[in-house]
Amino acid sequence: NAGVTQTPKFRILKIGQSMTLQCAQDMNHNYMYWYRQDPGMGLKLIYYSVGAGITDKGEVPNGYNVSRSTTEDFPLRLELAAPSQTSVYFCASSSTPISTNEKLFFGSGTQLSVL
């Protein structure tokens, strides 16, 4: 029962480097999300997807890109890493929209430092 799996767990990047944070879920959920968590700031939505081939911006999308080629996978791409992107990143999924009272299942997070 894997649920939502995120890799890697930790990563240090140099300014200007690129990387992809991986997220996979095995619950056949249509809805997937990327959040970032900064100290004292709660969780901010970066991007979300309502199904394969469909993505949309959240509250803080600048500097990030996503794709959703399959139901299972929702990778998050950082093209030119900046110190402001130092954060903990969480991927989540749900079977129906949040507005219908469906709960989010979160992965265990990726701690990213950009130096």
Place this chain on the structure above:
Amino acid sequence: GENVEQHPSTLSVQEGDSAVIKCTYSDSASNYFPWYKQELGKGPQLIIDIRSNVGEKKDQRIAVTLNKTAKHFSLHITETQPEDSAVYFCAASLTGTASKLTFGTGTRLQVTL
């Protein structure tokens, strides 16, 4: 857009005491209010939620109350135990937006022996 404020940011209680965390929201259209618990090194997990047509909901030692008029909701934990120590997030869902939750800034609860 929706704005959720959460207080206090830290809370320390003795084992067996009660803990209360409060949140306010700005958009009267919000109709779903979940609470998530985040243990150290893990992702948040849903512990209880409430819909806008209900004033209170209980699940064992945990309860949530909602005051739609005042636009605030609260998490109540009774008979606290060390395993309740975690960061708790409230959230609100804005009606009409497909898949978005607005989270509060979190409350770090420490239950001391």
